[in-house]
Amino acid sequence: MTTLDVLAARLRAELGADRIVNDRQELRTYECDGLAHYKVIPGLVVLPRDAAECARTVRACVEAGVPFVARGSGTGLSGGALPHAEGVLIVTSKMRAIVEVAPDDERAVVEPGVINLHVTRAATPHGYYYAPDPSSQQICSIGGNVAENSGGAHCLKYGFTTNHVTGAQVVTPDGELVELGGRAPDTPGYDLLGAFVGSEGTLGIATRVTVRLTRLPESVRTLLAAFPSTDQAGAATSAIIAAGVVPAAIEMMDALAIEAAEAAVACGYPAGAGAVLIVELDGPAAEVGAQFDQVTALCEANGAFELRIAADPAERALFWKGRKSAFAAVGRISPDYIVQDGVIPRTALPEVLHRIGEVSRAHGVRVANVFHAGDGNLHPLVLFDDAVPGEAERAEEVSGAIIDLCIEYGGSITGEHGVGMDKARYMPRMFTDDDLETMHLLRCAFDPAGLANPGKIFPTPRLCGEVPRRHRAGEPTPADLF
Amino acid sequence: MALWTDATDADTVAGVPARFVAAPASTEEAAAVLRDAVRDDLAVVVRGGGTKLDWGMPPRRLDLIVDTRRLTGVVEHAAGDLIVVLRAGTPLDGLDLAGQQLALDSPVPGATVGGAVATATSGPRRQLYGTARDLLIGMTVVRPDGRVAHAGGKVVKNVAGYDLGKLFTGSYGTLGLITECAFRLHPRPGVSALVLRTAPATEIGALLAAVRAEQVVPSAVEIDAPAEGPVTLAVLVEGTATGVRDRAARLEKVLGGQATDEFPSWWGRYPWDRVGMKLTVPLSHVPDLLTAGVAIRGSAGTGVLYADAPVESAPTVVERLRATAVRAGGHAVVLTAPQPVREIVDMWGPVAGLTLMRRVKDRFDPGHRFAPGRFVGGI
Ligand SMILES: Cc1cc2nc3c(=O)[nH]c(=O)nc-3n(C[C@H](O)[C@H](O)[C@H](O)COP(=O)(O)OP(=O)(O)OC[C@H]3O[C@@H](n4cnc5c(N)ncnc54)[C@H](O)[C@@H]3O)c2cc1C
Numbered sequence: 001m002t003t004l005d006v007l008a009a010r011l012r013a014e015l016g017a018d019r020i021v022n023d024r025q026e027l028r029t030y031e032c033d034g035l036a037h038y039k040v041i042p043g044l045v046v047l048p049r050d051a052a053e054c055a056r057t058v059r060a061c062v063e064a065g066v067p068f069v070a071r072g073s074g075t076g077l078s079g080g081a082l083p084h085a086e087g088v089l090i091v092t093s094k095m096r097a098i099v100e101v102a103p104d105d106e107r108a109v110v111e112p113g114v115i116n117l118h119v120t121r122a123a124t125p126h127g128y129y130y131a132p133d134p135s136s137q138q139i140c141s142i143g144g145n146v147a148e149n150s151g152g153a154h155c156l157k158y159g160f161t162t163n164h165v166t167g168a169q170v171v172t173p174d175g176e177l178v179e180l181g182g183r184a185p186d187t188p189g190y191d192l193l194g195a196f197v198g199s200e201g202t203l204g205i206a207t208r209v210t211v212r213l214t215r216l217p218e219s220v221r222t223l224l225a226a227f228p229s230t231d232q233a234g235a236a237t238s239a240i241i242a243a244g245v246v247p248a249a250i251e252m253m254d255a256l257a258i259e260a261a262e263a264a265v266a267c268g269y270p271a272g273a274g275a276v277l278i279v280e281l282d283g284p285a286a287e288v289g290a291q292f293d294q295v296t297a298l299c300e301a302n303g304a305f306e307l308r309i310a311a312d313p314a315e316r317a318l319f320w321k322g323r324k325s326a327f328a329a330v331g332r333i334s335p336d337y338i339v340q341d342g343v344i345p346r347t348a349l350p351e352v353l354h355r356i357g358e359v360s361r362a363h364g365v366r367v368a369n370v371f372h373a374g375d376g377n378l379h380p381l382v383l384f385d386d387a388v389p390g391e392a393e394r395a396e397e398v399s400g401a402i403i404d405l406c407i408e409y410g411g412s413i414t415g416e417h418g419v420g421m422d423k424a425r426y427m428p429r430m431f432t433d434d435d436l437e438t439m440h441l442l443r444c445a446f447d448p449a450g451l452a453n454p455g456k457i458f459p460t461p462r463l464c465g466e467v468p469r470r471h472r473a474g475e476p477t478p479a480d481l482f
Numbered sequence: 483m484a485l486w487t488d489a490t491d492a493d494t495v496a497g498v499p500a501r502f503v504a505a506p507a508s509t510e511e512a513a514a515v516l517r518d519a520v521r522d523d524l525a526v527v528v529r530g531g532g533t534k535l536d537w538g539m540p541p542r543r544l545d546l547i548v549d550t551r552r553l554t555g556v557v558e559h560a561a562g563d564l565i566v567v568l569r570a571g572t573p574l575d576g577l578d579l580a581g582q583q584l585a586l587d588s589p590v591p592g593a594t595v596g597g598a599v600a601t602a603t604s605g606p607r608r609q610l611y612g613t614a615r616d617l618l619i620g621m622t623v624v625r626p627d628g629r630v631a632h633a634g635g636k637v638v639k640n641v642a643g644y645d646l647g648k649l650f651t652g653s654y655g656t657l658g659l660i661t662e663c664a665f666r667l668h669p670r671p672g673v674s675a676l677v678l679r680t681a682p683a684t685e686i687g688a689l690l691a692a693v694r695a696e697q698v699v700p701s702a703v704e705i706d707a708p709a710e711g712p713v714t715l716a717v718l719v720e721g722t723a724t725g726v727r728d729r730a731a732r733l734e735k736v737l738g739g740q741a742t743d744e745f746p747s748w749w750g751r752y753p754w755d756r757v758g759m760k761l762t763v764p765l766s767h768v769p770d771l772l773t774a775g776v777a778i779r780g781s782a783g784t785g786v787l788y789a790d791a792p793v794e795s796a797p798t799v800v801e802r803l804r805a806t807a808v809r810a811g812g813h814a815v816v817l818t819a820p821q822p823v824r825e826i827v828d829m830w831g832p833v834a835g836l837t838l839m840r841r842v843k844d845r846f847d848p849g850h851r852f853a854p855g856r857f858v859g860g861i
Contacts, residue, residue: 104691104766127695149641162645163616172838179834184762184785184812186602186613186652189833189858190842194615194648198641218697238562244581244669283699287725343637347562375639376563412640419642430642431632438623438631439644445841457643467844 004043004086007064011046014060015053019094021045030089033074033081034136038421042069042083047094050111051169051177051207054090058205059175061088067451070201072113072141076148077339078420080200080456090205092143098122099208106213107166107183112143112206116150119211128213131158134416135324143206149198151416153249153323154280156374158214160416162197167210170196173203173447183210195442200418201453203446217282220248221292222310224319225277225299226270230254230369233275234350236302237373240279241346243298245291248282250374251323254353257330257368257381258322264329267322270306277304277373278319326370327381334366334383336392338399341417342406346376355405356380365391365398377415378406404429419457427459437462485515486546493547495527496540496856497821500547507552509622509630509661516659517628519546525851526626528655530571530597533590537601537817538654539829542855548659550596557662558636564667565619565636570596570660582667585611589752596660602652605750606702606718609783611668614651620664621647626657626847638666649842655853656861657846671720674701675730678746679739680714683707687769689715690782692736694765698729703783706748707772709790715739715782716746753779754790757819761787761803767810774803785812796823804831833858 001009012020021027022044031039043066048054061068067087074081083089092113099109103126108119116137119130133152134140140150146168151160158164167181181193196203227233233252240247253261255274261267269276279295281288296307310316322329330337344352353369360367368381380402384395403413403426413419413426427436436458444464446452454461486504493500502524506512519526524545529535550571557567559579566579572595574588587605588598599621604613611617620634623646633646650657681689686705693703693715702718715737719729730741752758754777761771761778763785771778771787776799780787791799796819804814808831816829833839836859843850843861855861 102764102766105764106694107764149645151639151641155639159612159616160639160641162648163612176837178838182811182834183764184807184810186604186760186762186786186813187834188813188815188830189835190657190839191602191615191648191652192835192838192842194645194651198645215694215697215699217699241564242562244672246669284697284721284725284729286728287699287721290722290724343639345560345563345565345637347560372639376637377639410635411637412635412642414642415637415639416641423642427643430635434629435631435633436643438625438629439633439646441845442644442646442649442842445838445845467841467848 003064003066007060007066007088008044010060011057014056015048019047019049019053021047030071030074030083030091033076033079035077035079035422038079038082040083040085042089043086045089045091047091049094051171054205054207055171055175055177057088057090058171058173061451062173062175062449067454069453070143070147070205072144073115073139075136075140076144076420077341077417078414078422080148080418080420082421084454092141095207101126103128103213105183107210108213109208109210110142111208112141114142116140116142116145123213124216127216129216130164130211131214132161132164135327142209142211146197146206146209147199147201148416148418151377153251153372156250156372157246157248162194164212165193165197165209166212168193168196168206169208170204170206173449173452177207181210200420200456202443202457204452219285219288220280220282220316221288222316222319223279223292223296223299224269224308225279225304226273226306227275227277227304229274230353231350232303233277234353234373236277236299236304237349238347239298239302240295241374243294245295247279247295247374249278249280251278252276252371252373253323253326254369256366257326257370260329260333260368261322261326263332265321265325267318269322278323323370330368330381330383334385336384336386338382338395340378340380340382340399340402341414342378342403342411343415344376344378344406344409344411346374348409349373349376352405352409356402359398359401363394363398365394367398376411378402421456424457424459427457485518489547495544495547496536496538498540498544500527500544502546503549504546505549505552509624512548512553512624512659512661513628513630515548516624516626519851520628523849523851525854527853528596528600528659530594531573531592533593534597534601538856539824540855541853550594553661565638565664566667567636567662567664568595569662570594574598579667581670583670584617584665585668586614586617587750589750595663599651599660599663600653600655604786606704606781608781608786609703610699610701615648617665618647618651618663619666621650621660622662623650624659624661626849626852634664636664654857656843656857658852673723673726674718674720675726675741675743676745677717677730677733677737677739677741678714679737680712683713683769683772686713686715686772689737690768693717693733693783696732696736698732700783703781704749705779705782706746707778709775709777713772714746716749748779752788753777754788756793757791757796757823758817759789759791759800759803760815760817761789761807761812763807763810763812767812770806770810771803774806793820793823797827800827808832830858
């Protein structure tokens with residue numbers, strides 16, 4: 001029997017057969033996340049029902065020296081949940097309880113498999129919502145959001161997952177259950193929760209998450225502005241920010257992205273637009289009213305040829321439909337595509353878009369641009385046809401060149417999709433050896449054996465080494481402190 | 483040539499004298515200092531404005547104070563991108579960022595960026611803007627072994643690599659020296675107004691709920707509760723002229739209070755005389771803290787309050803407030819106290835996850851040379 005067979009038998013005995021998947025055909029359904037060109041069939045899949053089962057699974061892995069990978073809904077776009085062929089994939093899809101909604105504390109406590117949107121649904125009757133809203137919010141899990149520090153269109157104003165999670169119960173890579181943070185703010189000690197959020201499953205598995213709920217805004221107003229070009233839409237964005245307005249969201253799509261969205265969802269954006277902006281303001285009605293007038297004036301002053309103001313929630317939803325379906329929509333105009341995720345300083349937007357245009361023309365590869373314009377987070381969609389020899393490679397080159405541009409302009413290789421498996425190789429372009437080694441110190445503190453989601457984030461496997469122990473006179477040993 | 487000079491009598495940390503003081507003017511100089519400190523096995527405490535050096539426990543050992551007074555200035559202010567990069571010794575007060583602001587209130591005058599980040603202090607406007615951890619987007623540190631490391635970057639949105647800035651925020655100088663911090667900025671609001679209401683402690687819970695029920699998005703919801711007598715609630719709104727007028731009027735109505743643009747003298751200041759505590763509780767438990775017979779002040783809208791414990795009764799007051807906070811799911815930390823009080827109270831109180839925290843410390847500072855003993859669990 002292989003190590004995995006022994007492990008499977010143990011977990012079957014401890015947790016019950018229904019928690020274990022090791023049928024080859026069934027295992028295959030877990031072979032990739034949202035980044036489907038990396039595929040590995042997991043050695044074993046475990047579906048724990050609660051934190052205790054999750055901890056037992058991790059302990060069993062540790063004792064067997066087998067790597068484990070957490071998976072939520074598998075919508076990640078960097079191969080973060082890519083399984084290990086000789087490892088265990090721990091899937092949180094059976095941990096979907098909303099444990100508590102506590103509007104008086106402005107908190108909700110949920111299991112990690114809970115779908116992002118379901119938190120908002122549970123909170124809305126109380127006048128609250130969960131602010132981080134990735135476009136995948138109808139399917140992605142809170143555990144995945146925590147691991148990726150996911151953002152969304154509205155993080156320009158409201159911040160990312162890390163700003164909205166106050167506590168997590170975590171199974172550490174030794175199989176211990178620990179509480180990081182809590183329901184109250186500012187837990188004393190190191191901000192291990194802050195370090196855990198965004199760690200992509202490499203520091204342990206979140207088994208329960210306490211999130212901050214945000215009061216619903218009194219008023220939401222949404223504007224769709226059509227511009228002749230992305231330059232003008234970019235200038236309008238800059239003007240809005242310069243005027244001291246902080247919109248809830250400013251999203252931009254270029255002509256090719258609009259074409260795709262029209263083909264897919266018939267969102268009815270103004271014809272002939274070189275770029276559209278969706279600008280949303282929310283907050284107290286009197287504030288929103290005053291600033292909305294300012295925003296429309298700034299769009300007009302920067303060349304908008306058509307402005308539409310959402311008259312009702314249905315029209316607002318239509319504006320957003322085009323944007324939120326943009327990734328999938330390019331499937332209508334191209335058989336294959338790469339979703340890139342990079343960040344630039346927002347003011348560099350027009351220049352970087354021109355450079356992307358040049359790269360695109362030089363390689364004969366089309367690029368559709370969709371992005372969170374307010375914070376400079378680009379999502380270029382690089383289009384290709386895998387059936388045509390050489391196209392995939394050219395698309396890969398263009399996609400890589402865009403990341404180079406992000407670095408050149410002082411930005412980041414990822415704004416929200418994470419490093420995962422896909423971008424580990426770019427990490428040395430953004431960080432020095434010492435930077436990476438310092439991050440690795442944290443990894444070693446949590447996971448000296450390197451069993452939690454190995455092969456992600458870090459470009460080259462690193463070993464942890466022993467901590468040199470030094471005892472000093474007068475220094476309490478841990479035993480004295482308890 | 484030695485990179486430090488002899489310490490003077492004034493160079494002490496919570497009563498412990500240092501032998502040397504270094505004041506590097508750049509990250510590179512700081513790295514050189516810290517490499518020499520490794521060579522000579524010196525125990526190090528970092529000093530910014532010195533406004534909170536008496537917080538935490540006294541260091542178990544101290545040789546070298548690394549002072550950030552020459553590590554000052556704005557490295558970069560990209561107004562169009564709403565970001566700033568500041569050297570750690572830069573005073574928080576008086577930052578000139580044109581029409582923009584680093585929305586981090588400092589409760590003590592004279593605090594530096596590095597000190598505020600290392601102790602994770604916050605003030606009234608955390609209600610709207612969050613705290614240092616939320617505003618920080620990048621950090622440069624020198625590790626205890628003298629190596630320079632960066633995390634994050636200069637863009638607001640960035641998930642590349644671990645968020646080490648958060649690990650260093652609130653680490654009390656136990657993991658290394660912070661030399662530069664990058665922050666996101668906010669536009670300076672045009673207009674603001676404060677609505678005040680004074681009421682008996684027993685009514686504060688209902689008033690806070692009324693503020694939450696209004697969708698007025700306050701920038702701060704503060705209370706000031708003297709040891710005895712009624713409590714003052716102060717709600718700040720910021721924005722445009724028309725917006726603020728409307729929001730303040732609504733608050734006046736639900737609170738039965740008065741709008742003003744004068745801030746009370748206690749606004750954003752700690753309430754203590756000698757023994758200062760920080761109390762954190764879930765929001766619904768804020769009123770529990772108001773009947774303890776001690777002066778309480780702070781952010782009722784986020785559940786972060788500060789208490790003034792009388793020196794004579796400090797042990798019992800600490801115990802009582804801690805019991806209340808912990809029962810509610812929060813914490814009570816004694817930030818500062820005279821030495822005799824420190825000797826008899828548990829400054830930090832119960833801390834979950836200490837094993838992991840010690841492992842982090844051991845990795846970053848295996849020799850335990852950085853602020854040894856100052857932090858939770860004797861870290
Ligand atoms: C159409 C589409 C649109 C998207 N839009 C956005 C967007 O707007 N913003 C954005 O930020 N992202 C977006 N994403 C990316 C993705 O949805 C997010 O990264 C999401 O948070 C992943 O959640 P998941 O549950 O699918 O996680 P998975 O893909 O299952 O896992 C992601 C990572 O999290 C780890 N993980 C999962 N659960 C846990 C746990 N409980 N504890 C520890 N680690 C765990 C995994 O190991 C993996 O590393 C989009 C994806 C798609 C397909």
